[in-house]
Amino acid sequence: MSNLMDYLDWRGDLTFLSAPFNEIDNLIFAELAFVDFHGIVPGVGEGAGVVLRDAAARYFSDGRDKKLESSVLVPELIPAMLEKMCTSARFGDLILSCCEEHLDEARAEQFAAITVELPGRAAYLSFRGTDDTLVGWKEDFDMALLDTVPSQVRAVDYVKRAAARYRGWKLYLGGHSKGGNLAVYSAVNCGKSIQNRLLAVYNNDGPGFRETLLSREEHRRVADRIFTILPKSSVVGLLMEHEEDFIVVDSTQVGVLQHDGFSWCVKGPEFVRMDDLSGVETNDKALKEWVDSLNQEQRERFTDALFEVLSSTGAATLAEMRAQGAKTAAVMLKAMVGLDKETRDALNYAVSVLFIKSGAQSLLNDWKRENQRRRKKKEDLKESRGE
Known part of the structure; x- marks a missing residue:
């Protein structure tokens, strides 16, 4: 079965002007948030963005790819994905901006995000998922137990500041794992004027929410633009349940290893769909x-x-x-x-x-x-x- 690396080979020569943004592009941008562009790509309000291939060249020359702690949550293929993006007509000339990273052990907060500029005055705001830090894992458990955690608050603030930076642009929000949760939470809480600019919100196998979020009017305003994508045996989410309709996709892995987005099966500009989540684990x-x-x-x-x-x-x-x-x-x-x-x-x-x-x-x-x-x-x- 083919995956997003194959997609980069197949469609890398097609620009966004000739082939519009799709759900595979979404996952690629979600995985891109795991790349350490801090100090390479400017933060919100810190100046113009950087061309992706130039940012990648600096990333590799600094040896940051050797420091990436790979795990089930942080796929080892991310540097290879970035290399393919650099040489493609589709991704190489895109602009990266609004890079932000924050780690606060005292508050149990792990947050990172980056924005990708797309042709036609659109931008994808990508939130990093849980990394290898224990602080990040504690925040995941806090998500299951508390109504709000610090990174969710920071995500809302990030969306508001990035939206002001790209005033009048259409927006995509997305992320993988915890990043998907942050995308949905910020979409619900960013305010009606920004919600009106949202094209889609992608939760790529990320945790859901406590019930308190579901009944709010702010959630109902964006519910039809929230897309939750889950592998056929999703085990991520810990103690939470998804409130949205979800898309179930095939994976070449088994069990928890299906959380790796690089294992999700791709056909053309779409994931390979499954009928249901019959294999979902219930060990939580x-x-x-x-x-x-x-x-x-x-x-x-x-x-x-x-x-x-x-x-x-x-x-x-x-x-x-x-x-x-x-x-x-x-x-x-x-x-x-x-x-x-x-x-x-x-x-x-x-x-x-x-x-x-x-x-x-x-x-x-x-x-x-x-x-x-x-x-x-x-x-x-x-x-x-x-x-």
Whole structure:
């Protein structure tokens, strides 16, 4: 099956004037937000944009492609995608602008966005999804538990400032994973005048929202322009459900690996459609039911406790946690000692889900082994006491 890399080969010679913007272009721009253009592409209000091929040349010359932490959420093919974009008539001459990156551990906020100028006074505002940082992962869990998280607020502000920069232009909003959530949230909250300029909003396998968003008039005004695209066995979304109709696409991968947009099957200017989400995983159900039983204060305590456990390793990213090997699981489980059994069980499940969804199989195996070792030690101790 063909993918977006093949699409770049097939349609790279077709400009947007000869072949209009489509859903595959959307995913390419969503993946582009993972590229570190900070310091290469100016921020909002910091001057004119930069031609994509020139920005890419600087990116590669700085060696930033070697620093990209690939994972299930950050595909390793992104630099190769960028190289193909540079040599294509369709993408090479596009202008990049309004680059913004923000990481705040204290507020558990990970945010990045970039804008792509398209012919005909249109622009695609692309929001980066969850990267390899633990801060980004905590914010994902916060999305499931809280009505609003810092990056959503920042996304709305970004849209308002970028829309002012491109006054009168038509706008696309989009992103992959958490970036898709930010695109939808900002579309709902950017104000009626900007909503009237929106052509489409793309949520590429990103989390949904808590129910409080769905009944709002602001959401109803843009609902018909929200496009949620999910692989046939989507497992992303953690505790949330999608409120929009969604498009189900085929993938060459299985399970959580289908979150990788480079595995989505492409035919011409469209994804290969599937009939339904019959293969969707439901392994988050137990955790969701437990969380739904908590009040707001208890939810906040849970996410704080989860992040404290993750941070106990001293690592800032999942890559650093993997590098520590079995030590990671031992340190994290030690940090859970003293918590009540219900919270401890929920944290144990949440951490397992995190490792599954991030593709950190080695960490998951270490976590299971260390759990088994501790349980056996406790049972042996009880037996020696004659309990």
